[in-house]
Amino acid sequence: MASTPITAAPTVGFDLDMTLIDSxxxxxxxxxxxxxxxxxxxxxxxxxxxxxxxxxxxxxxxxxxxxxxxxxxxxxxxxxxxxIAATPAMAGAREAIAAVRAAGGRAIVVTAKYEPSAKLHVEHLGLAPDAVIGDLWAEQKAVALREHGASVYVGDHLGDVRGARTAEAFSVAVATGPCSVAELTEAGADVVLNDLTEFPDWLADYLSAARA
Structure with a gap:
């Protein structure tokens, strides 16, 4: 379970490939x-x-x-x-980032992808996160998550779950990549969503419960 404190303006990290974009x-x-x-x-x-x-x-x-x-x-x-041009956004990607902003928070991308390529993707698609940090995989992602004070990390891979847990952030998994719901749950994700279209409602409930 995450120990990074939930604030009035949370920072939420997102993986890129198969989380925000269908690469x-x-x-x-x-x-x-x-x-x-x-x-x-x-x-x-x-x-x-x-x-x-x-x-x-x-x-x-x-x-x-x-x-x-x-x-x-x-x-x-x-x-x-x-x-770049061949890669679309995943369903719910823009809405997920907008939900973080609506909560007064910051949305960052933390990905294993080569950072210049990651930045080209988000610019091309107009996703406009607050920061893009590349070249970090699995537990290495905790470095950026901690640096930015992220209390939640969203990803589709077992490595993303490990990164979130290493950073002591709440691990939200989406079953849109190569890992199944069962695999993500077994790896220790705190919650598994079918895809990012479910994220805004989940975030609203999560922040409400955390602040109560």
């Missing part, structure tokens, strides 16, 4: 282009079924260790032209 179409297209560029087989369908961990972990499934770093750099250089 599968853009990432799929980028892996297809990367395979063509390098002449290396990549199962793009498989890759987008396990989004969450850092890029280098996926690249390592397809390239030898000595090529991972350079291939990740190549992927990142190709990404803006291929993936």
């Amino acid at each position: 599968r179409p853009g990432i799929h297209a980028c892996y297809v282009a990367l395979a063509e560029r390098t002449g290396t087989y990549i199962d793009a369908d498989l890759a987008v079924s396990r989004l969450g961990p850092p890029l280098v972990e996926e690249i390592a499934h397809w390239f030898p260790a000595e090529r991972v770093a350079e291939t990740a750099d190549l992927y990142r250089s190709m990404y803006p032209a291929i993936a």
Whole structure:
């Protein structure tokens, strides 16, 4: 259970891929282009079924260790032209951020995605969070969550649950990514929502109960 105090103006952290954005179409297209560029087989369908961990972990499934770093750099250089426009917001993403603002709070993005790419996504979609912090995975996310005083962290992956718990923030999981409701619950999420469309009502109830 979270121990970060709930204030009148809460800071809520959100993961990006498969939480705020459906990054599968853009990432799929980028892996297809990367395979063509390098002449290396990549199962793009498989890759987008396990989004969450850092890029280098996926690249390592397809390239030898000595090529991972350079291939990740190549992927990142190709990404803006291929993936940004192809990536939509998840249902309820804008409303979730608006709900935090309506409560007088701040909404931040804390993601494992390469930070420049993460910023391009939120700018393209007009999500306008108060801060975007990238290149942090699982427990590492606690660094940014603590720095910004986040009392709630919302994500779709088991790694997001671990990040929230490490930061002693309330873990809200959404079952819109690769992890099931049962897996997210077993991992220790404090609450599991079907998707972000349920978040505004949940937040209102949560803040009301916390302040009572």
